[in-house]
Amino acid sequence: MRRTILTALALTSTLAALGLPAGAGEELPLERIKLPPGFTIDVYASGLEDARSMALAPSGVLFVGTRREGKVYAVVDTNGDHRADEIHTIATGLDMPNGVAFRDGSLYVAERGRISRYDGIEKRLDDPPAPVVVKGDLPSESHHGWRYLRFGPDGLLYFSVGAPCNVCQTDDRHAAIFRIEPDGSGMETVARGVRNSVGFDWHPGTKELWFTDNGRDLLGDDAPPDELDHVTTLGQHFGFPYCHGGDLPDPEFGHERPCAGFVPPVQKLDPHVAALGMRFYTGSMFPSRYRNQIFIAEHGSWNRSEEVGYRVTLVTLDASGRPSSYETFATGWLSEGRVWGRPVDVQVMPDGALLVSDDRAGAIYRIRYAGGS
Numbered sequence: 001m002r003r004t005i006l007t008a009l010a011l012t013s014t015l016a017a018l019g020l021p022a023g024a025g026e027e028l029p030l031e032r033i034k035l036p037p038g039f040t041i042d043v044y045a046s047g048l049e050d051a052r053s054m055a056l057a058p059s060g061v062l063f064v065g066t067r068r069e070g071k072v073y074a075v076v077d078t079n080g081d082h083r084a085d086e087i088h089t090i091a092t093g094l095d096m097p098n099g100v101a102f103r104d105g106s107l108y109v110a111e112r113g114r115i116s117r118y119d120g121i122e123k124r125l126d127d128p129p130a131p132v133v134v135k136g137d138l139p140s141e142s143h144h145g146w147r148y149l150r151f152g153p154d155g156l157l158y159f160s161v162g163a164p165c166n167v168c169q170t171d172d173r174h175a176a177i178f179r180i181e182p183d184g185s186g187m188e189t190v191a192r193g194v195r196n197s198v199g200f201d202w203h204p205g206t207k208e209l210w211f212t213d214n215g216r217d218l219l220g221d222d223a224p225p226d227e228l229d230h231v232t233t234l235g236q237h238f239g240f241p242y243c244h245g246g247d248l249p250d251p252e253f254g255h256e257r258p259c260a261g262f263v264p265p266v267q268k269l270d271p272h273v274a275a276l277g278m279r280f281y282t283g284s285m286f287p288s289r290y291r292n293q294i295f296i297a298e299h300g301s302w303n304r305s306e307e308v309g310y311r312v313t314l315v316t317l318d319a320s321g322r323p324s325s326y327e328t329f330a331t332g333w334l335s336e337g338r339v340w341g342r343p344v345d346v347q348v349m350p351d352g353a354l355l356v357s358d359d360r361a362g363a364i365y366r367i368r369y370a371g372g373s
Contacts, residue, residue, distance in 0.1 A: 028361055029340065033332040035367065038287075041330065044355055044366040045075045045084035051357040051364055053148060053198075053277060054347045055100040055107070059122050062347070063090075063107055064357065064364070065100040067146050072097050072109055074125050075364065082353065082366055088125040090118070096142075098198070099149030099159060103182065110147035110159055113140045115184070135184035139164065139173050144196045148277075153207045157182055160211075162196035167216045167241045167250060175240050177211065177231075191229070193237040193262060199277040199345065204292050206321070208232060212275040212296060213265075215244055217303040224248050226275040227265035228294070228315060228323065236263045267323040272301035273309035277345030277357070285352025286369045293317060295329065297343035297356060310334035312343055312356055312367075330356070330367065 033041050045051075050066040051073070057063065062075040062084075072091040075084045091097065091109065099110030107118040109131070115138070116131035134157075138147070144162025152158050156179040163175040177191040177200065190209065191197075200211035209231040215224040224244035239246065239262035241253045246264025249255070269275050277297040281290050293316045300309035312330040315323050333341035342360040349355060354367045 028363055029335075030365070032335045032340075033330055033365075035330050038369055038371050039330075039367055040370050041365050041367050042083070043363055044077075044082070045087060045364040047362060048073050048075070048087060048357075048364065049362045050359045051344065051362055052098050052146075052359050053100055053345045054355060054357055054364070055102045055150075056347055056349070057102045057107075057122055060350075061122055061125070062355070062364070063100045063102060063121075065098045065109065067096050067098045067359070070094045070097065072100065072107075074121070076125070082351075082368075084364075090121065090125060090128040091131070096146045098146035101149045101151050101157065103151050103157075108134065108149060108151075108157060108182075110149040112142065112145040112147070113138045115147075115149065115157070115159065115180075117182075133184075134182070135180060135187075141174075146198065148198045148200065150200065151182075152179065152209070153202050154179075155182070156180065158190065158200065158209070160194065160197040160200075162194075163240060166218060167195075167252065169241060169253065177209075189235050191231050191236055191238060193240045193242075194229075195240040199275070199297070201279050201294075203321070204280050204282050210266075210278070210280075210294065212269070212278050213238065213240075214274055215271060216241070216250070217272075219244075219251075221304050221306065222271050225265070225271050226269035226273050226298075228267040228269055228275070228278070228296070229263070230266045237261075238263050238265075267315050267326055269296070269298075269313070269326065270308055272304045273311075273313075274299035274301065275313075276343075277347075279346045279348055279354075281348060281354070283348050283350075283352025283354075286354075289316070290314070295346045295354060297346050299342050299344055299359075300334065300339060307334055307339065310339055310342060312346065333358070333360075 050069040064073040074088040076086040078085040095111040114136040141164035196214040213227040242257040243259035298309040310333040314329040318324040347355040
């Protein structure tokens, strides 16, 4: 099913549902977004209910998964003006199809219990092919049941399986990042002790995996931190459920295994920000200080008396490849005490612009650098 970008009437209804003033009825309130000097933000696509993780095909088609809606979208900029003209709904009725990945003409979609492949999808956006199940025996719990999915530089398909709880001891099928061959065979554990990762990427130089991980809830406003982690050896353990943030023993399970036995985060992120999608910036549009640095979409808190997150942050690395700063890059989706948007994923475009998906406003934004100090 194809449709053009959201009409003014439909967008007005969307704004009303979010508790926002309609204004001219044609734009989300992007004037609330604060960026460093020289950067601007525009709507790339709107009307995508529950827009979550993104995958870009070489043709320029952007595939977008959802969590609650059960849909997968294909977003197309037909005239090259950096704003999508068409939205195709290529799948409906799926079970938490958050994760999407693209390779060799096929779209891979991760649902709660399986990973499927849609072959030749770019030529069949209006008549999608039937999915081929690649791996159909994933855990079925709904708690942290949404998967993140990407192909690594080694050609293998990586996916996450979260813990089926806030905090608990799990079996080897949960709280981990795995990889498989594109046909679903040869499953290996990449990282263990990972509570819930909904974003990972590979360093452009070393090709090593980095990922975000959401800290547990119900330890107060300021603990534990979310994490940015770095895998240097296959199968490393990052602490869950025994240790949080590298140095905070869990009050229930921490006595069983000390924090010293686990890999600490390379960067502690702010508590409860719900750090999700992340990307190393590999484009050339942004100034040099941003190149090969990490952008993170922070979805925002629910378990905190004062809300935090709802922003895109930047982690910069020093010459040795270690994080040297953690700072806000784009903020304003939490404005005047009201949340109107929740960033989920980031995607570097071929021209160097940065896309940001938003499952609250049902939109994808395009951040570009236009010059300035």
